[in-house]
Amino acid sequence: MFENKTTGLLLVLPAAVFASVLFLLPVGILLSEGFAGSEGGFSLGAYVEFFSSELNNTVFWRSLRLGLWVMLTSAVIGYAAAFSIVQLSPKSRGRVFALIILPLMISPVARTYAWLVILGRTGLVNQVIVGLGLSEEGLQLLFTETAVFIGLLQLFLPLMIIALISSMENMPRDVVPAARVLGANWFSVFFRVILPLTREGLVVGGTLVFAGSITAYITPAILGGSKVLMLETLLYQRVTVANDYAAASVIAMILVVMSIVTNLLLKRLAKPRNRRA
Amino acid sequence: MKPSSTATGTIIGLTLVFLIGPFIVIILAALTAGNNLAFPPDGLSLKWFIKVFTVESFRISFFISMFLAVFGTLTALIVGVPAAYAIARYDIPGAGAIQLAVSSPLIVPGIIVGLALLRYLVIPTGFTIMAALFLAHAALILPYAVRVVTSSLQNLRVDVEEAALILGCSRLGSFFRVVFPNIRGGILAAFILGFVTSFNQVPVSLFLSGPGVRTLPIDMLAYMETTYDPSVAALACLLAIMSVGIVFLAERFLGFSRYV
Amino acid sequence: MSDFVSVDKLTLAYGDTVAVPELSFGIGKGELIALLGPSGCGKTTTMRAIAGLMTPKSGTIRIDGRDVTRLAPSLREVGLVFQSYALFPHLTVFENVAFGLKMRKAPNIRERVMAGLESVGLRDFANRLTPDLSGGQQQRVSLARSLVVEPKVLLLDEPLSNLDARLRLEMQMVLKDIQKKTGVTMIFVTHDQSEALALADRIVLMKDGRIVQSGLAEEMYSAPRSRFAADFFGFENILPGRDGGLLAWRPTAIRLGDGPHEGTIRGMSFGGDYRTYVIDSALGEIKGSVRAGLPAFGEGEKVRFDLPEGEAVRLEAA
Ligand SMILES: Nc1ncnc2c1ncn2[C@@H]1O[C@H](COP(=O)(O)OP(=O)(O)O)[C@@H](O)[C@H]1O
Numbered sequence: 001m002f003e004n005k006t007t008g009l010l011l012v013l014p015a016a017v018f019a020s021v022l023f024l025l026p027v028g029i030l031l032s033e034g035f036a037g038s039e040g041g042f043s044l045g046a047y048v049e050f051f052s053s054e055l056n057n058t059v060f061w062r063s064l065r066l067g068l069w070v071m072l073t074s075a076v077i078g079y080a081a082a083f084s085i086v087q088l089s090p091k092s093r094g095r096v097f098a099l100i101i102l103p104l105m106i107s108p109v110a111r112t113y114a115w116l117v118i119l120g121r122t123g124l125v126n127q128v129i130v131g132l133g134l135s136e137e138g139l140q141l142l143f144t145e146t147a148v149f150i151g152l153l154q155l156f157l158p159l160m161i162i163a164l165i166s167s168m169e170n171m172p173r174d175v176v177p178a179a180r181v182l183g184a185n186w187f188s189v190f191f192r193v194i195l196p197l198t199r200e201g202l203v204v205g206g207t208l209v210f211a212g213s214i215t216a217y218i219t220p221a222i223l224g225g226s227k228v229l230m231l232e233t234l235l236y237q238r239v240t241v242a243n244d245y246a247a248a249s250v251i252a253m254i255l256v257v258m259s260i261v262t263n264l265l266l267k268r269l270a271k272p273r274n275r276r277a
Numbered sequence: 278m279k280p281s282s283t284a285t286g287t288i289i290g291l292t293l294v295f296l297i298g299p300f301i302v303i304i305l306a307a308l309t310a311g312n313n314l315a316f317p318p319d320g321l322s323l324k325w326f327i328k329v330f331t332v333e334s335f336r337i338s339f340f341i342s343m344f345l346a347v348f349g350t351l352t353a354l355i356v357g358v359p360a361a362y363a364i365a366r367y368d369i370p371g372a373g374a375i376q377l378a379v380s381s382p383l384i385v386p387g388i389i390v391g392l393a394l395l396r397y398l399v400i401p402t403g404f405t406i407m408a409a410l411f412l413a414h415a416a417l418i419l420p421y422a423v424r425v426v427t428s429s430l431q432n433l434r435v436d437v438e439e440a441a442l443i444l445g446c447s448r449l450g451s452f453f454r455v456v457f458p459n460i461r462g463g464i465l466a467a468f469i470l471g472f473v474t475s476f477n478q479v480p481v482s483l484f485l486s487g488p489g490v491r492t493l494p495i496d497m498l499a500y501m502e503t504t505y506d507p508s509v510a511a512l513a514c515l516l517a518i519m520s521v522g523i524v525f526l527a528e529r530f531l532g533f534s535r536y537v
Numbered sequence: 538m539s540d541f542v543s544v545d546k547l548t549l550a551y552g553d554t555v556a557v558p559e560l561s562f563g564i565g566k567g568e569l570i571a572l573l574g575p576s577g578c579g580k581t582t583t584m585r586a587i588a589g590l591m592t593p594k595s596g597t598i599r600i601d602g603r604d605v606t607r608l609a610p611s612l613r614e615v616g617l618v619f620q621s622y623a624l625f626p627h628l629t630v631f632e633n634v635a636f637g638l639k640m641r642k643a644p645n646i647r648e649r650v651m652a653g654l655e656s657v658g659l660r661d662f663a664n665r666l667t668p669d670l671s672g673g674q675q676q677r678v679s680l681a682r683s684l685v686v687e688p689k690v691l692l693l694d695e696p697l698s699n700l701d702a703r704l705r706l707e708m709q710m711v712l713k714d715i716q717k718k719t720g721v722t723m724i725f726v727t728h729d730q731s732e733a734l735a736l737a738d739r740i741v742l743m744k745d746g747r748i749v750q751s752g753l754a755e756e757m758y759s760a761p762r763s764r765f766a767a768d769f770f771g772f773e774n775i776l777p778g779r780d781g782g783l784l785a786w787r788p789t790a791i792r793l794g795d796g797p798h799e800g801t802i803r804g805m806s807f808g809g810d811y812r813t814y815v816i817d818s819a820l821g822e823i824k825g826s827v828r829a830g831l832p833a834f835g836e837g838e839k840v841r842f843d844l845p846e847g848e849a850v851r852l853e854a855a
Pocket residue numbers: 551554556574575576577578579580581582583
């Protein structure tokens with residue numbers, strides 16, 4: 001009864017066209033604009049110019065660096081947290097899991113804003129620092145890479161934990177106790193048993209965190225300001241301050257390429273898992 | 278041979294403090310009776326929560342965000358449910374390319390889409406910003422709607438539809454009498470997920486704002502740049518409470534998390 | 538042709554893979570026939586085509602003189618009891634059974650549904666949700682749902698396979714009873730020869746989408762014509778005869794303890810009334826049954842046996 005492929009196509013086409021016309025087409029035009037020479041024709045001028053600016057280079061490398069740091073840190077914390085969570089009884093595991101997912105449903109503006117209160121000049125952290133006599137008037141924490149790093153980590157850590165939990169739940173039962181009985185210490189249990197068996201979850205979580213971090217807007221906007229620009233805040237600034245659409249197009253290209261690469265990677269790695277399930 | 282429960286408990290505790298702690302800080306900070314954002318709060322009062330409701334731009338942008346979230350999600354569902362049905366039931370030619378097109382809003386960073394729509398739709402054709410926002414939000418939600426409804430459909434046996442046909446239903450009739458009642462939970466879950474995604478969305482809306490037309494999160498960002506008072510903290514709390522409330526109810530009545 | 542249901546040169550395919558090539562058979566009004574064959578031979582596919590859930594590549598299907606080959610399922614006046622029952626999970630038992638009547642805007646729905654439930658013994662379950670019922674109960678709801686709309690033909694896909702032995706017997710009674718009371722033409726599918734024999738007036742035996750043999754149940758049981766049919770109906774010993782033709786014996790037709798041949802007992806299975814021995818011999822593997830009361834043979838024991846030609850069924854070649 002579902003043999004008629006034309007019917008299927010007609011049902012799915014509006015959605016495909018809707019998404020393509022609104023998302024793919026305009027973005028395609030925007031990207032192509034980055035290759036237009038000043039007198040028409042093809043040119044890489046915009047790219048050469050973009051990367052000849054020191055600020056742009058700084059922002060580009062900063063975005064990659066912060067993305068990597070956030071990814072690595074969330075992996076370390078994520079493993080510890082996920083491994084601890086899967087040890088819980090099913091009931092409390094469900095509760096903790098819900099608490100981990102909860103922040104994902106809350107406005108990122110709200111989530112990031114909280115750090116202003118914590119990291120501000122008279123914020124919680126500085127009160128502790130001054131109180132302990134470590135510094136006279138507190139440290140400049142806001143509008144630093146550290147602040148952006150902390151904000152991004154809080155934003156994306158849940159994704160890593162969720163990915164690792166689901167791949168740990170798919171580990172064969174009792175491999176960890178078995179390895180311990182065989183005399184492995186926690187160090188070798190992690191590197192010889194847990195890591196190889198959860199590699200997929202790590203890659204899924206890692207790419208989500210990395211892609212999320214380098215394409216973040218809200219966190220660098222609130223916690224980094226104009227001092228710590230990242231790719232998207234730079235794009236916003238180039239357009240609103242300088243009307244520099246060539247630079248915008250180059251940044252857009254960087255973001256799109258990163259996003260596509262990440263998604264391809266995810267697809268490849270997520271596939272065998274579905275087949276097994 | 279398990280790791281000690283003190284160790285795992287500590288790790289979980291610290292992680293939750295890091296993830297959830299800031300919300301508690303901001304709730305307390307918003308309850309301050311003073312005029313500055315501070316922690317611990319300078320006395321307790323609800324005045325900043327009340328202030329939020331008196332800021333006119335917040336009121337306007339709240340309704341804009343609500344409108345986008347509700348009607349954008351409905352539009353996404355109207356377009357997305359038939360697509361999900363086709364994906365779940367038919368062997369569509371070119372399925373890969375079509376899936377890619379439908380999920381493109383998940384892949385293309387939103388800020389670029391906003392900019393591109395502004396430059397190539399709003400400016401040259403005189404399309405209103407509100408209309409562009411609406412379409413962009415609907416398209417943004419589309420992949421979530423399609424994904425959730427597809428998996429809901431995959432859990433419904435195909436033969437009940439066949440039984441309905443044999444008992445005298447038309448194809449459309451069997452969709453509304455048999456399929457729809459059985460995927461209602463999935464559609465509701467898709468609605469909630471779409472609503473929350475749209476309501477919290479920033480990047481797509483960033484460039485799509487103009488005089489009097491701003492979504493709430495964009496308005497908050499703008500307000501923050503000029504005013505450093507606790508009203509944004511209070512608003513952030515209200516939004517967090519709203520999201521948590523919605524998700525809590527959805528989980529309670531739908532088992533929401535299995536759809537996400 | 539005066540057949541009530543007739544299937545003529547029906548070819549059914551999934552994509553480019555032909556599952557059923559040029560199938561033809563006919564059924565008289567009020568007959569109860571079994572489509573019998575091993576799993577994957579195309580029985581379900583054939584049923585789905587008769588019900589209109591699958592469009593044939595070629596061929597025609599007629600019901601009560603009307604060509605229904607291209608007709609929508611809703612207009613064919615057939616009932617189908619799915620192997621999985623396919624009950625509507627969001628509806629109660631009553632609503633499930635009433636569904637087809639509502640579609641037809643029939644009068645007296647309440648009475649007809651209750652009568653339908655009565656006939657399958659589920660009157661007291663009217664307000665239950667279907668996922669809460671046992672498999673056997675679900676099947677009876679499905680049967681009542683198909684019957685209340687008074688179809689011209691009732692199709693049943695493996696109606697007995699998912700039931701335990703006791704329920705199976707009960708269901709056989711219910712089906713026979715329905716046939717007697719309503720006179721509806723019934724086609725049921727099974728892969729189990731004993732079910733077909735117990736229930737059907739006539740059996741259509743299929744293999745790889747083709748009909749191997751069809752006929753009255755008793756005729757099929759006692760006179761299979763091909764090796765496949767003989768094997769299917771329990772003639773486990775098939776050997777070439779002196780004239781080059783094939784002869785087939787049931788294990789019970791083999792005489793053990795005495796005879797011209799000799800073999801070694803390799804194994805035994807106990808089947809209640811009979812013990813069936815597997816014997817290695819110069820003729821190949823022979824299966825012979827002996828009444829359980831008689832003295833048993835031991836494993837590895839030499840045994841003499843006879844293949845009485847009078848008890849054999851002569852098969853057409855292959
Ligand atoms: N949906 C399908 N797609 C492709 N091939 C199918 C499908 N359903 C059944 N087949 C094939 O058609 C043949 C007949 O199947 P079926 O009618 O289900 O057999 P039966 O009911 O006799 O067990 C089998 O070879 C089976 O593999």
